[in-house]
Amino acid sequence: MSPPGTSSFIGEFPILVGAFQINSLVAALAALGMILGAAYSLWLYNRAVPGNAKPNFLLKFSDLNGREVPISLPLIVGGATVELPMV
Numbered sequence: 001m002s003p004p005g006t007s008s009f010i011g012e013f014p015i016l017v018g019a020f021q022i023n024s025l026v027a028a029l030a031a032l033g034m035i036l037g038a039a040y041s042l043w044l045y046n047r048a049v050p051g052n053a054k055p056n057f058l059l060k061f062s063d064l065n066g067r068e069v070p071i072s073l074p075l076i077v078g079g080a081t082v083e084l085p086m087v
Contacts, residue, residue: 012034016034
């Protein structure tokens with residue numbers, strides 16, 4: 001999703017303009033894909049925000065139980081100790 005004024009919009013807009021100059025059908029399909037992608041992103045964000053979650057939806061999920069804690073610890077420790085290379 002790239003609303004006007006963001007860096008993503010600055011990159012996508014010239015691509016669509018250039019594509020429209022070469023093949024207008026492909027550019028129209030790409031623009032439609034961008035619009036549908038933005039609509040889906042907004043719908044997904046609205047569903048994922050905890051303030052909009054339904055109470056019966058929240059009952060399906062719980063905190064970590066005793067079996068899941070030892071499984072998660074190596075992932076947490078490993079992720080905290082990974083050093084990314086300097087470029």
